[in-house]
Each structure stands twice: as structure tokens, then as C-alpha cells.
Amino acid sequence: xxxxxLLEKRFGDAVVxxxxxxxxxxxxxxxxxxxxxxxxxxxxxxLNGLETFDEGRVEVAGMIIPKRAQPRRDAALLSALRRRxxxxxxxxxxFPHLDVMENLLLAPTLALGEPRDEVDVRAxxxxxxxxxxxxxxxRPAELSGGQQQRVAIARALLMRPKxxxxxxxxxxxxxxxxxDVLALMTDLASEGLTMIVVTHALGFARRAAxxxxxxxxxxxxxxxxxxxxxxxxxxxxxxxxxxxxxGE
Amino acid sequence: MILALACLAVLAxxxxxxADDLDRVKTRGVLVWGADQEGxxxxxxxxxxxxxxxxxxxxxxxxxxxxxxGVRAQLFQGNWDKLxxxxxxxxxxxxxxxxxxxxxxxxxxxxxxxxxYYGLQLLVRVGGPVSxxxxxxxxxxxxxxxxxxxxxxxxxxxxxxxxxxxxxTIASYDGNTDSMREVENDKLDATIQDxxxxxxxxxxxxxxxxxxxxIDGGFxxxxxxxxxxxxxxxxxDALAALYREGALRRLYEKYGIWxxxxxxxxxxxxxxxxxxxxxxxxxxxxxxxSPGPPVxxxxxxxPKHGFAVVRADGGxxxxxxxxxxxxxVTAFPIAVLLGLGVALGRRYGxxxxxxxxxxxxxxxRGTPLMLQLFFxxxxxxxxxxxxxxxxxxxxxxxxxxxxxESEIYRAGLQAVPVGQTEAALALGLTRWQAIRRVVxxxxxxxxxxxxxxxxxxxxxxxxxxxxxxxxxxxxxYSVLNMSTQATVELTLMTALLYLAMSFPxxxxxxxxxxxxxxxxxxx
Numbered sequence: 001x002x003x004x005x006l007l008e009k010r011f012g013d014a015v016v017x018x019x020x021x022x023x024x025x026x027x028x029x030x031x032x033x034x035x036x037x038x039x040x041x042x043x044x045x046x047l048n049g050l051e052t053f054d055e056g057r058v059e060v061a062g063m064i065i066p067k068r069a070q071p072r073r074d075a076a077l078l079s080a081l082r083r084r085x086x087x088x089x090x091x092x093x094x095f096p097h098l099d100v101m102e103n104l105l106l107a108p109t110l111a112l113g114e115p116r117d118e119v120d121v122r123a124x125x126x127x128x129x130x131x132x133x134x135x136x137x138x139r140p141a142e143l144s145g146g147q148q149q150r151v152a153i154a155r156a157l158l159m160r161p162k163x164x165x166x167x168x169x170x171x172x173x174x175x176x177x178x179x180d181v182l183a184l185m186t187d188l189a190s191e192g193l194t195m196i197v198v199t200h201a202l203g204f205a206r207r208a209a210x211x212x213x214x215x216x217x218x219x220x221x222x223x224x225x226x227x228x229x230x231x232x233x234x235x236x237x238x239x240x241x242x243x244x245x246x247g248e
Numbered sequence: 249m250i251l252a253l254a255c256l257a258v259l260a261x262x263x264x265x266x267a268d269d270l271d272r273v274k275t276r277g278v279l280v281w282g283a284d285q286e287g288x289x290x291x292x293x294x295x296x297x298x299x300x301x302x303x304x305x306x307x308x309x310x311x312x313x314x315x316x317x318g319v320r321a322q323l324f325q326g327n328w329d330k331l332x333x334x335x336x337x338x339x340x341x342x343x344x345x346x347x348x349x350x351x352x353x354x355x356x357x358x359x360x361x362x363x364x365y366y367g368l369q370l371l372v373r374v375g376g377p378v379s380x381x382x383x384x385x386x387x388x389x390x391x392x393x394x395x396x397x398x399x400x401x402x403x404x405x406x407x408x409x410x411x412x413x414x415x416x417t418i419a420s421y422d423g424n425t426d427s428m429r430e431v432e433n434d435k436l437d438a439t440i441q442d443x444x445x446x447x448x449x450x451x452x453x454x455x456x457x458x459x460x461x462x463i464d465g466g467f468x469x470x471x472x473x474x475x476x477x478x479x480x481x482x483x484x485d486a487l488a489a490l491y492r493e494g495a496l497r498r499l500y501e502k503y504g505i506w507x508x509x510x511x512x513x514x515x516x517x518x519x520x521x522x523x524x525x526x527x528x529x530x531x532x533x534x535x536x537x538s539p540g541p542p543v544x545x546x547x548x549x550x551p552k553h554g555f556a557v558v559r560a561d562g563g564x565x566x567x568x569x570x571x572x573x574x575x576x577v578t579a580f581p582i583a584v585l586l587g588l589g590v591a592l593g594r595r596y597g598x599x600x601x602x603x604x605x606x607x608x609x610x611x612x613r614g615t616p617l618m619l620q621l622f623f624x625x626x627x628x629x630x631x632x633x634x635x636x637x638x639x640x641x642x643x644x645x646x647x648x649x650x651x652x653e654s655e656i657y658r659a660g661l662q663a664v665p666v667g668q669t670e671a672a673l674a675l676g677l678t679r680w681q682a683i684r685r686v687v688x689x690x691x692x693x694x695x696x697x698x699x700x701x702x703x704x705x706x707x708x709x710x711x712x713x714x715x716x717x718x719x720x721x722x723x724x725y726s727v728l729n730m731s732t733q734a735t736v737e738l739t740l741m742t743a744l745l746y747l748a749m750s751f752p753x754x755x756x757x758x759x760x761x762x763x764x765x766x767x768x769x770x771x
Contacts, residue, residue: 050670071679083676093671097689106685107675152671159676 001026001061002085002163002196007046008055009039009218016042017053018218024163024196024211029189031205031226032198033241034215040198043215044165047196048085049078060085061162083111086156090168092148094140094155100127101136104155112159119158126154130184146177150184163194170201182208202245206230214238269476270317273341279314279321281470282335283345284328286723288424288730290448290503291346292323299564299728305444305503306344309363312495313470316486326717329401330626332357334717335473337629342470342483346442348403349467357471360483361517363496365509367462368404369446372438373431373455380460384412384438393417397427397439404440407464423730428453444505452551452733465509491517557737561728565738568724569745575638575710575720576749579645580703586646587653588688594654595661596683605654612651618712620644625716641713649706656698660691693764700757704750721745 002024009017017039024030032040045051047060049069058065061084069078094103104123108114127133130150132143140148149169156164166185170178182201186208189195199205205212205226212229214222216237222229233239273279283292285302292304302323314321326334331343335357342360349359372378377388384394394416398405401420408418419436421427427439432455443462450456472479490496491514500506552560590609594602612620621644625637635643664687672682711722719727725742729735 048674050674075679078673079676079678082674087671087674089667089671089674091667093665093667095668095671095686095690097693107672107677110681110685111676111678155675 001059002047002194003059004043004047004056005058006056007043007053007058009042009046009051009053016218017046017056019056020215020219021056022196022213022220022223024194026162026194027192028210029193029195029197029208031209031212032196032215033200033202033205033212035237035241038215038237039218040215041167044087044167044196044198047165048082048087049074050087079111083159084162085165086159086161086163087165087167088149088152088156088169090171092140092145092152092172094143094148094151096140099137099139100132100143100151103140103151104158107155108158123154123158126158127151130154131180144177145173146180149173149177149181153181153184153188157188163196164188166195166197166199168198168200170199170204202230202241214241268478269341269472270478270482273317273319273479277319279310279317279319279342280324280340281310281321281342281344282324282326282331282340283343284326284331286423286727286730287328287345288445288449290444290505293731294564294727296560296732299561299731300567305499305505306346308499308502309490309496310344312490312499313483313486316489317482324717325719327715330622330715330717332471333622333626335471337626337634338473339717341479342472344468344470346444346468347471349469350403353471356474358474358476358480360470360472360480361487362467362469362513363487364444364468364500364505365465365513366442366444366468367465367509368407368440369443369462370438370440370459371428371431371446371453371456372459373434374457376431376434376437378438378459381411381463384416387415388437394438395419395436397421397430397436399424399427399441402442403464403466404442408440423726425449425452425730425733428456429733431456443507444503447504488517551733553734554737557732557734558741561732561734561738562741565721565724565728565741565745568719568721569749571718571720572707572710572722572746573749575641575645575713575718576703576707579642579710580649580706582642582646583649583706584653584699586650587655588657590650590654591657591661592683592688594658596679609651609654612648613655617644617648617709618715620648621712621716637717640716641710641718644716645706645710645713648709649702652702653699656695656702657691660695661687663694664690696760696764697757700753700760704753707750707753708746 005021007017007020020039020043022030022032022043032044034040042051046053046058049065052069053067055067060081063077063081065077065081066074071078095106098106101123104126105116105119108119109116124133124136127136130153132147132150132154135143135147135151140151143151169185170181173181178201182204185195185197185204189208197205197209209226211223212226213220214229214235214237216235222233222235222238229238230242233242283306285292285294290304291306292302295301295303307323310321310323324334324340326340328345331340331345331347332353334340335343343357347353349362353359370378370381378384378394384396388394394412396408396412396416397419398408398421400422405418405420408416412418419427421430424441424445427436428441428449430436431439432453438459446458450458470483472483497506497510497514500510590605593605597605621641624635624644625640628634668686668690669682672686673679677685710720713720714723721742725738729738732738
């Protein structure tokens with residue numbers, strides 16, 4: 001279970017989060033939508049400590065993240081948290097100096113201390129699972145964007161996370177590659193992986209999410225099942241998102 | 249006159265407290281004396297047939313003195329102007345390299361009795377406008393000023409500036425024979441040289457002529473550390489015995505530098521008398537014209553040219569290039585590792601450490617390498633930290649270059665996208681694991697071209713290490729150039745050796761860039 005309560009965050013004078021709260025049950029796929037600058041990525045990054053928050057409470061998989069966490073002081077807590085909650089980025093962030101297999105092996109061997117040959121077996125299965133068995137020894141630069149993102153998902157999954165956070169995973173992809181990645185994510189959701197997805201892909205939210213949260217100016221303005229929120233929106237921001245989706 | 253001066257000099261110096269200085273030398277069985285073979289003949293210079301060996305009248309004199317002390321003489325190579333520093337920090341027992349008896353030197357060091365009386369000889373071009381010192385005291389008839397060349401820091405420089413300041417431009421050169429060449433080439437009107445240099449090198453300069461008698465003589469003495477009076481007394485006794493036995497005369501005649509002045513010195517040594525004054529110094533300014541015979545030019549071998557130079561000196565140059573390589577390949581990896589450490593400390597460390605490292609970089613980057621080497625070699629021993637020359641040179645180069653490498657690495661670390669660190673952290677890696685396994689490998693690829701560039705620069709900067717007595721390629725070049733005057737051949741050979749060392753690095757760098765650069769771009 002992932003809970004964020006009344007998060008407040010400022011960058012200098014700019015208020016990024018002002019009282020945002022979400023609650024995500026185990027096995028749930030939760031979509032965070034909202035216009036640019038609404039704070040959805042920041043909210044997501046607060047959940048694995050890549051971003052700190054000034055006020056409020058975050059509890060992830062039974063661990064409480066303190067406000068204003070410090071990289072040095074709270075190092076042990078943060079890395080323990082991140083071993084349980086993976087993240088997939090808009091820009092993939094594969095390690096360019098390592099080949100695909102090495103990208104997959106790095107964290108399980110280093111952070112979990114898993115024997116290399118065991119991870120090796122799992123990594124090969126995982127690559128096959130994301131349809132890239134043939135690319136084990138390719139460098140990231142030799143892969144397409146969609147392939148890179150699927151490797152990034154495989155890399156996160158190899159940590160056997162309790163939950164996966166996705167930060168606009170398809171925004172940098174062409175429609176076809178995006179469809180591949182979304183299909184993979186839908187599969188993962190149907191297997192019961194807890195996922196929080198920041199996305200502009202409302203169609204995907206409609207199909208795969210159990211709950212949709214709409215953010216505007218640092219707070220949640222509308223929440224609920226996609227059949228409610230995205231079919232009969234009540235808030236003006238949700239309406240404009242839907243209008244944009246229809247191309248109006 | 250000479251006799252009176254010699255008396256003053258010989259009996260001059262008050263000797264004080266007993267020291268264990270002589271015992272130290274005797275126990276060790278070696279008298280370490282400092283000289284610079286770049287100074288050239290006839291003092292200390294590389295042998296023609298084997299440039300890795302030195303010869304010269306001071307080399308032979310050192311052997312004679314050491315034999316009298318019952319020990320062996322060992323030459324310690326140092327830059328001429330740094331010999332008193334080498335003495336001070338205990339690298340050598342005595343300085344003997346055409347060092348004159350002056351009040352300044354005698355105040356800082358303990359002088360022995362003189363082993364040679366030299367004069368200052370005017371040299372001019374055959375058919376040139378100058379025929380004697382008196383010409384130089386009037387401006388040239390065509391107007392302007394005379395152009396006089398001298399050796400930097402020599403008595404000739406002092407004398408020239410004192411006597412001909414109004415009528416002449418005094419140009420100071422680092423090498424003995426530089427100004428002789430310039431007179432031949434009509435870039436100078438005259439040069440003033442110590443008489444032994446004139447005797448030795450005149451055959452090399454057929455267009456030069458000695459003009460008039462030598463003036464303003466002075467004494468060459470050995471210097472020991474202040475207070476090391478027993479060592480100085482023992483050397484004085486040795487010199488007296490060598491004069492008495494005629495060994496010095498035979499030695500000086502061999503090098504063509506025996507003359508009337510030396511006879512006078514020998515007579516003083518032969519007749520022990522009371523000192524007329526204890527604060528005496530050679531009042532050389534009162535000697536305007538000495539009665540000595542004109543010096544006879546002899547002994548410098550015919551200069552070699554072309555392949556003869558390659559055959560004679562190629563081997564020793566190559567050997568010295570080995571020292572350049574040794575310095576570079578040991579110092580540079582240390583510099584890169586230190587630099588990486590400093591860059592990491594500045595980027596990821598707590599702020600007091602970052603500030604401290606910032607100061608480290610600015611100090612090392614903002615002061616000359618030569619000063620840093622000098623500090624390590626001549627100042628640290630005063631604090632009880634003594635290192636021999638090679639480790640000092642390597643340490644100095646490493647520290648100096650670590651400042652530059654750290655700046656390169658700082659840029660390299662900054663160039664790794666922040667998303668890379670975030671991805672590593674998000675996977676549960678610790679901060680240090682993320683830095684070590686994700687950031688540093690990528691930064692290292694980014695910095696390859698500037699780092700290799702610095703490696704090539706360091707190759708050439710190793711030449712500065714001669715200030716801490718390491719003989720590498722450039723110093724060897726200077727020594728050989730001074731003794732052979734085969735400037736064109738030696739310069740070409742030395743340049744080729746440097747190029748042969750740096751060019752493969754440049755090729756390697758480009759290859760690495762091509763292989764690794766692609767990924768850095770796509771990162």
C-alpha cells in the first residue's frame with residue numbers, strides 16, 4: 001500500500017504541491033493525470049525519495065519517509081525504499097556505458113547482493129518477456145526508444161519491486177513504440193503489480209487503471225474510477241484534458 | 249698585488265665550533281660535491297668519447313682532495329644556481345663549480361681556501377670595433393651603445409654592469425658560450441669571460457680574439473655548510489698539500505689553465521703566515537690590470553657535426569628520454585587518481601571539504617611547477633621531511649597536475665546527465681555505488697581527450713624537474729649543447745625524441761575517442 005497525505009512542497013517561492021493526497025492499494029494500477037506543471041511528476045518522485053517534501057506524510061510498503069529527507073542522513077532508509085519501489089523514466093536512463101545485460105545485472109548484484117549467475121538466468125527470462133532476447137549484448141545507443149524503455153522496465157522488474165512508478169513512460173516515444181510499452185504495462189497490471197503511472201495517455205488510463213487522480217496546481221482535484229472521472233468529469237481541468245484528447 | 253689578495257683570501261675566514269662534519273664524510277667514505285655539468289668546460293663537462301661520464305679539472309681536483317681525506321669523490325648533479333640550496337639541505341657536502349669567494353656566499357656558507365685565481369678576460373670579434381676594455385668606457389663612435397654579453401649571475405656580469413653601465417647594454421646569458429657565439433655572429437660587440445673558460449673554448453671560436461689583459465680577478469673556493477669547520481680545514485690542508493706536491497700545477501697545466509696567478513697562489517699556500525684581517529674578501533675592484541700573461545687557448549675539442557653527433561650523443565639522449573618517460577608514466581596516473589578524488593570531494597563532499605579542495609586546486613594551479621618542486625625539495629627537508637630527487641620530482645608533478653585533472657574531471661562529472669544518477673539511485677544503489685559504477689565510468693570517457701592532452705603537456709613539463717637535480721631529456725640536451733655546440737643536431741634529435749614519445753599518445757587518444765566517444769554522445 002502506498003499512501004501520500006497532504007503533501008506540501010515549494011521550490012523557492014513556487015508552490016509545487018499544496019496538500020496532495022493519494023492512496024494506492026496493493027495490486028492497483030493508479031493513473032496520475034493533469035496539465036504540465038500540475039505537480040504530478042513531483043508527487044511521483046516523492047514516493048521514492050528522489051524528491052523531498054516539506055510537509056505531509058508518505059508511507060510506502062510499510063516504510064515511512066520523513067519530510068525533508070537527506071541523502072546522507074537517510075541513506076539507508078532511502079535505498080531500502082528504492083529496492084522495493086522501482087521507477088521508469090520518460091528518458092529511459094539506461095546506462096550508456098553498459099550493454100543491455102549489464103544494465104539488468106547491475107542493481108540486483110550490487111543492491112541485493114544476488115549471485116551473478118542467478119540474476120543472469122532471471123535477466124535472460126526477463127529480456128525474453130519484454131521481447132528483446134536478441135539484444136542482450138547491444139549497447140543502449142543501438143536500440144530504438146521503445147526498445148530502450150522496455151529494457152528499462154525489465155531492469156526495474158528484476159529488482160522484484162513491490163510497486164513500480166512510471167514517470168510519463170511513453171511521452172518520448174512514437175505512437176507505435178508507445179503502444180508496445182503500454183501493452184507491456186497492461187500485462188504487468190493484469191498480473192497484479194502495483195503501479196502508479198504519470199501519463200498523458202488517457203486511453204491507457206481508461207483501459208487499464210483502477211483509479212485516476214487529476215492534479216492541478218499541486219492538489220488532487222478529481223479522483224475515482226476512470227469510468228466516472230473520464231466519462232463524466234466534474235472539474236474544469238479534467239474536462240479540458242478530455243477536450244485536448246479529442247483534439248478540440 | 250695578487251700575492252696580497254691571495255694572502256687575504258687564504259687566511260681569511262674565522263673558523264668556529266667543532267662539528268662532526270668530517271667524521272660524517274669519513275664514515276661514509278664518500279665526499280659528495282655539487283656541480284652542474286651544463287656549466288661546461290674546463291670545470292665539469294661530459295666526455296667527448298662517452299657523454300655519460302664527466303670530466304674536467306674540477307672532477308679531477310675533487311678526486312685529488314677526496315684521496316687526501318681518505319675517501320672517494322662523488323659528483324652530485326644540480327643546477328648551478330641551486331648548488332647552495334643543495335648544500336643547505338644536506339644533499340651535498342661541498343659546492344665546487346667555479347664558485348667565487350664573495351662576502352654574500354661566505355656569509356651563508358663556509359669557504360675553503362682558494363683553489364684557483366681567475367681573471368675576467370675581454371673577448372672581441374676579429375676585425376670588430378673593440379680592441380680593449382678602454383674602448384668600452386667610451387660610447388661607440390657611431391653613437392648608441394656597446395653590446396656586451398655575460399653569464400647570468402657571474403662576476404663578469406657584476407663587473408660589466410659596474411664599469412660599462414653608461415656606455416653599454418649588458419645582455420645576460422644562461423650558458424657560458426652563448427655570448428661567445430653571439431659575438432662571432434655580430435649580435436654582440438664583446439663578451440667578458442672567466443679566464444679558464446676562455447682557455448678552454450677559444451679553439452671553438454676562431455673569429456674571437458682576446459683583447460688586452462684579464463681584469464678584476466677573484467678566487468674559486470669550495471663551500472661547505474656554515475660551521476662545518478673541520479671539513480673545511482681538512483680540505484684546506486688537502487689543497488695545501490696538493491699545491492706543495494705540484495699535483496695542482498700538473499692538473500692545471502693539463503687543462504691549460506696554469507699561469508702566473510696560480511704560481512702566486514701556490515707561494516701563499518707554501519708560506520703559512522698570520523692573517524692580516526679576518527673579515528677579508530678579495531678586493532678585486534682594485535685590480536684593474538693584472539700582470540698575468542695572456543691566456544693560451546687550448547684543449548676544447550673540435551666540434552662534431554652531423555651524424556658524428558648522433559653517434560656520440562644519441563645513446564645518452566635516449567637514456568635521458570627514458571627518465572622523461574619514467575617521470576611521466578609514474579606521475580600522471582597518480583595525478584589523474586588524485587584529480588578524480590579532488591573532483592569527487594568538491595562535487596559530493598561536505599562543504600568544508602569542498603572549500604578546502606577548491607583552495608588546493610587554486611594554489612597548485614596558480615603557482616609555477618618549478619616553485620612547487622623547489623618547495624618540496626629545498627623546504628620540506630627543513631621540516632625534517634627528506635626525499636630523494638626522483639620521488640620528489642614524481643610527487644611534485646603529480647600534485648601539480650592533479651589540480652588540472654581535477655578540473656577536467658569536475659567538468660566530466662557535471663557532464664553526466666543527472667538522470668543517470670537518479671536511475672541508479674531509483675534502482676536502490678547507494679550514492680557511492682551510483683557514483684562509482686554509473687557516474688565515474690561515463691565521466692572518464694568524456695574526459696579522455698583533455699586528459700591525454702594533459703599527459704602530453706606533462707611529458708614536456710618533466711623538463712622542469714632538473715631544478716631538483718633529476719637529469720631528463722631537456723637537461724641532458726642543455727648539457728650536451730653546452731659542451732659540444734652542435735646545436736642544430738642536438739635540437740633536432742631532442743625534438744624528435746619528444747615527438748616520438750607524444751605522437752603515439754595522440755594517436756591512442758584519437759582511437760579511444762572514436763571507440764568510446766560515440767556512447768558518450770548518445771548518453
